[in-house]
Amino acid sequence: MSWLNAPDPVPGDAASCDPIDTIIMPRTSDLGGFEVRRALPSSRRRMIGPFIFFDQMGPAELLVGGGVDVRPHPHIGLATVTYLFDGEIYHRDSLGSDQLITPGELNWMSAGRGIVHSERERAERKLAPRPLFGIQSWVALPVHLEETEPDFAHYGADRLPLLNDQGATVRLIAGSLYGETSPARTASELFYADVSLEAGARIPLDASHEERGLYTVGGEIEIAGQTFGPAQLLVFKPxxxxxxxxxxxxxxxxxxxxxAPMDGRRYxxxxxxxxxxxxxxxxxxxxRRGRFDIVPGDESEFIPLPAD
Structure with missing residues (x-):
């Protein structure tokens, strides 16, 4: 049986034919050599389920000597979720984690009560032009887990479920979708997937999750008679x-x-x-007072606290 089987929209049923609640055009920033498009948080929508931050990095061709060089900085109360389509990023954190991330892999870092990490590139990578393209999102932690101990996990591409059917390919990054469950350990009910469709192929999205969104990465998609190009965040009606x-x-x-909706407001x-x-x-x-832990092997620099 195909995992793509699902009820089709009903002609004449407005609820099934117009499922889009909000369309968000990301804000674009130039980080010196590559652009970042920020879809969440937005004035139009703060969160989708536990997702509170959503950045698209690139696509870019990084020049010799430039590129990703994010000095050590702190987090609390969230999990950072890094997923690449192209290129690589070198992660280090105050737990002693030392991990290269490449396309199709998942870095899941839960800050809990506090963690510090850096995101850079290996020196040898900077000797030649190279691509960068990916997504970094943040998932807010439930109230009862905001002050837990920090944690880091890496999942290779071969560990994430990969589904192929009728011109649709889905890599399930986290949570449960289409009858599969990712091995990534999450703190709340969610789903997160990388979907590719051949020209003309289609895929359903059922209503089992109350809050649902779609971020267009490449090509054009059609939903309920509307067409959408790259770099748009669509928020669907429940x-x-x-x-x-x-x-x-x-x-x-x-x-x-x-x-699922978060258990209360997040700042x-x-x-x-x-x-x-x-x-x-x-x-x-x-x-400000240096009370966070340091990143082993990356102790000489840090990002100062911004002015209020």
Whole structure:
């Protein structure tokens, strides 16, 4: 049986034919050599399920000597989720983790009460032009886990479920979708997947998750008679079944994300996420006074606390 089987939208049923609630055009920033498009948080939508931050890095061709060079910086109350389509990033953190991430792999770093990490490139990579293209998202932690011990996990591409059927390919990064479950250990109910469709191929998205979104990466897709190109975040209405189709113009790629609503409001300031404004103020003071742990092998630099 095909895992693509799902109810089709019902002609004349407005709920099934118009499932899109919000369309977000990301803000673009130039980080010197490559662009970052930030879709979350947005003035139009703060979160989708536990996803509170969503950045697209590239696509870019990095020049000799330039590239990714993010000095050590702190996080609390969230998990960083790094996934690449092209290129590589070298991760180190205050737990002693030392991990290269390449396309199709997953880095999942849970900050809990506090962690420090850096994201750089290996020196030998900088000797030649090279590509960079990927997504970094943040997942807010439930209130009862905000102050847990930090943790880091890496999942190779061969560990993440890969589904192929009728011109659709899905790599399940985290959570559960289409009858499969990723091995990535998450703190709340969610789903996160990298989807590629051949020209004209289609895929359903059922209504089992209350909050659902789609971020277009490449090509064109059609949903309920509307066409969308790259770099758009679509937020769907709850409870509506829908179908996503790549147009006849060519293949398409997008990310599916969402999950259960968070257990209350979240505040975000710089790299800190918390259900408490006071906890964020404490984290700011802790970083200012050097109370966070250091990153072994990357102790000589850090990003100062921004001005309020």
């Amino acid at each position: 409870g509506d079944r829908l179908e996503i189709r790549a147009t006849a113009a060519g293949p398409a790629r997008f990310m599916l994300l969402g999950g 975000i300031w710089w790299n800190f996420v918390s259900s408490s404004k006071e906890r964020i103020e404490q984290a700011k003071e802790d970083w």
